[in-house]
Amino acid sequence: MSPTRIPVRLRVNGRPAEGLAEPRTSLVDFLRDELDLTGTHVGCEHGVCGLCTVRVDGVAVRGCLMLAxxxxxxxxxxxxxxxSPDGKLHPLQEAFAEEHGLQCGFCTPGFLMALHELIDDEPNPSEEQIRDVLGGQLCRCTGYAGILRAVQSAFAKLGASPSTESGA
Ligand code: FES
Ligand code: FES
Structure with missing residues (x-):
């Protein structure tokens, strides 16, 4: 007998959304499989890689460690x-594209969401704060140099001037 599926109602990206989840279903699997939001990726499923990062009530959360x-x-x-609704990319997204902050792109959604929380919490972050966020996200392609440039560029676009030095 398959486990009971429970209704889950939430708001996603400003809109009401609902679906059914087994008690053991992770938030990231619910987003991907039930709501068809496949932009959030899954890697380790153990809270290590950060690929599955989304914001829940403003907090950057590992979607594989939270139940739907x-x-x-x-x-x-x-x-x-x-x-934006008109399709204009967020400055973080623009910066990652312009500064080669990605290669395969598999890790990128997680980086973007973790950094998005930093932008909200610390509009003018220290290098240590930036490195702290980046240290929680794994990228196996870029060597992080492009990602650091992208972070600098994104904060510059947003009117801040983080003190990040180039080089990982
Ligand atoms: S999939 Fe790796 S932290 Fe969630
Ligand atoms: S760009 Fe490939 S894992 Fe980061």
């Missing part, structure tokens, strides 16, 4: 919600 049922009633922001 725990997110019932929450406000979720995923990478699909970063661009």
């Amino acid at each position: 049922v725990q997110a019932d009633g929450a406000e979720i922001l995923t990478v699909e919600g970063l661009a």
